[in-house]
Amino acid sequence: MHALNMLRSAHNEEVWLRRRKRYVYRKCMQTISEMPETLFVQQFRLDKSTFVALCHELRQKTTLKGTREIPLKVKVLCALSFLATGSYQRIVGVTQNLAQRTASRCIRQVVNALNHHAIMAKWIVFPKTRQDRSFIKQEFQRRFGLPGVIGCIDCTHVALVKPNNEEHLFYNRKGYHSLNVQMICDSDLHIINVNAKFGGATHDSHIWASSIVEPYMRELHQNNEHVWLLGDSGYPQRPWLMTPILNAVQGSREERYTERHVQARNCIERCFGLLKARWRCLLKDRVLHYHPHVASNIIMACCVLHNIALKAGLPPPPLQLSTTQDDGDDIMMQDPTLIETGSQNELNQGRAMLSHLLNSLL
Numbered sequence: 001m002h003a004l005n006m007l008r009s010a011h012n013e014e015v016w017l018r019r020r021k022r023y024v025y026r027k028c029m030q031t032i033s034e035m036p037e038t039l040f041v042q043q044f045r046l047d048k049s050t051f052v053a054l055c056h057e058l059r060q061k062t063t064l065k066g067t068r069e070i071p072l073k074v075k076v077l078c079a080l081s082f083l084a085t086g087s088y089q090r091i092v093g094v095t096q097n098l099a100q101r102t103a104s105r106c107i108r109q110v111v112n113a114l115n116h117h118a119i120m121a122k123w124i125v126f127p128k129t130r131q132d133r134s135f136i137k138q139e140f141q142r143r144f145g146l147p148g149v150i151g152c153i154d155c156t157h158v159a160l161v162k163p164n165n166e167e168h169l170f171y172n173r174k175g176y177h178s179l180n181v182q183m184i185c186d187s188d189l190h191i192i193n194v195n196a197k198f199g200g201a202t203h204d205s206h207i208w209a210s211s212i213v214e215p216y217m218r219e220l221h222q223n224n225e226h227v228w229l230l231g232d233s234g235y236p237q238r239p240w241l242m243t244p245i246l247n248a249v250q251g252s253r254e255e256r257y258t259e260r261h262v263q264a265r266n267c268i269e270r271c272f273g274l275l276k277a278r279w280r281c282l283l284k285d286r287v288l289h290y291h292p293h294v295a296s297n298i299i300m301a302c303c304v305l306h307n308i309a310l311k312a313g314l315p316p317p318p319l320q321l322s323t324t325q326d327d328g329d330d331i332m333m334q335d336p337t338l339i340e341t342g343s344q345n346e347l348n349q350g351r352a353m354l355s356h357l358l359n360s361l362l
Contacts, residue, residue: 032073041314044080045278045305050312051076057119064113070098070106078103079110083279083302086286108294114301123304126151126184126193126213133227139187144264146257147360151184151192152230152268153241155204156276158196160288160295170292172200176284179292181299182207184229185271187264190310191303196296204234208241217241226353230265237350242357253358260361275306277317 032040032048041047046054055073058064066072078098081087098106113119127133133150140149157178163170170177178200184193198207208214208231217240220227228240237243244261248254276282279302288295 042317043084044077045084045314045317046080046309047312047314050308050314051080054308058110058113061118062113062116064109070102074098075106076110078106079301080305082107083281083298083305086281086283111294111297111301114304115297119304120300123307124191124194124300126216130225133225136186137227140264143187144260145361146230146260146264146357148227148357149230149242149264150227151186152265152271153182153184153208153235154232154265154268154272155180155182155207156272157181157200157284158282158288158295158299159284159286160290160292163292166199169199169201174200176200179295179299180204180207182211183268183271183303184213185268187267188310189267189271189274190307191271191275194300194303196299199292205236208235228353230261232265236347237354238346239349239353241350242354245354253361257358257361274316275302278309279305 032051035048037047040051044051051073055076058076059072064072064075066075082103127136127150136150137148141147157172157174158181159176159178160170162177167177170179172178172180179196180198180200180202182193182195182198182204183191185191193211193213195207195211198210213229217227217229218238221239226239228238228242231241231243233243233246235241235243242261244258244265245254246258248258280286281288282299282302288298290298
């Protein structure tokens with residue numbers, strides 16, 4: 001019995017020393033000023049001033065709190081490291097001197113905080129005023145020679161492990177499980193709308209039809225404000241959504257329009273590339289090992305951080321082969337079911353608006 005008590009005491013002392021060592025390391029980590037700026041950006045994707053501002057904003061606007069053992073800054077650093085590398089939580093936890101379960105809990109807390117309404121409402125904003133839309137229109141007009149454009153829309157796949165429930169909804173046409181994430185960006189690659197609720201088997205045009213942006217764009221046209229988004233041929237032509245003209249005659253105004261359309265819509269492809277290069281947990285070869293709902297929150301958090309990094313003027317991370325050779329969001333044909341159920345009147349109005357746009361091109 002005496003020997004057993006001695007073993008128990010030794011074990012408790014070892015646990016105490018291990019926890020004490022982690023606590024001391026965490027306290028040391030709070031002095032981030034000693035870390036070179038370039039190394040900090042490389043590891044956490046934000047510079048120090050932006051990181052401090054983010055921590056302050058999360059503390060003020062969300063329920064995210066630190067503890068004596070794990071300060072709020074350590075939680076945010078842990079989450080940023082995971083999102084930036086896509087490494088498994090155990091690896092991230094070791095680098096932050098956290099146990100795997102503790103690292104997992106920190107990541108979820110920070111991701112949930114980044115999904116807080118107050119944070120989302122500040123960082124992912126669709127232009128709601130005529131003045132905001134006018135500014136975006138001017139930028140697209142200046143850069144690509146296309147009037148009336150307030151955003152580019154497309155979907156990208158983010159891989160996740162096979163879900164336990166309704167697995168067929170997440171198995172995409174490329175042969176793996178994913179979320180099909182719809183995004184809209186402006187000419188500066190800022191994400192102004194995200195929909196990460198649908199599985200990889202869902203067609204792009206179905207996600208658009210279910211989006212809150214679609215009726216909003218429709219309402220703008222009903223109020224005689226001629227603005228539109230740019231989408232690929234997988235989307236239906238509408239007065240508020242312009243698609244390319246396939247097989248346009250060489251040298252025609254249709255070809256000139258399609259060339260400008262492709263150049264401008266490349267913004268959303270570049271946005272996807274930058275988002276996944278900076279937050280590598282979204283890359284196809286990383287695979288999110290989470291329930292689809294949690295994976296959706298992770299994607300939304302990365303989009304918030306993407307806009308924060310752009311506003312801070314941070315340079316993009318160096319491109320790597322796995323980034324440039326990602327899942328290749330290729331152009332698809334329209335969903336036949338939506339063509340059949342879509343309004344013929346809206347299609348005719350869309351073609352008329354496209355014809356008006358063609359006539360306005362120089």
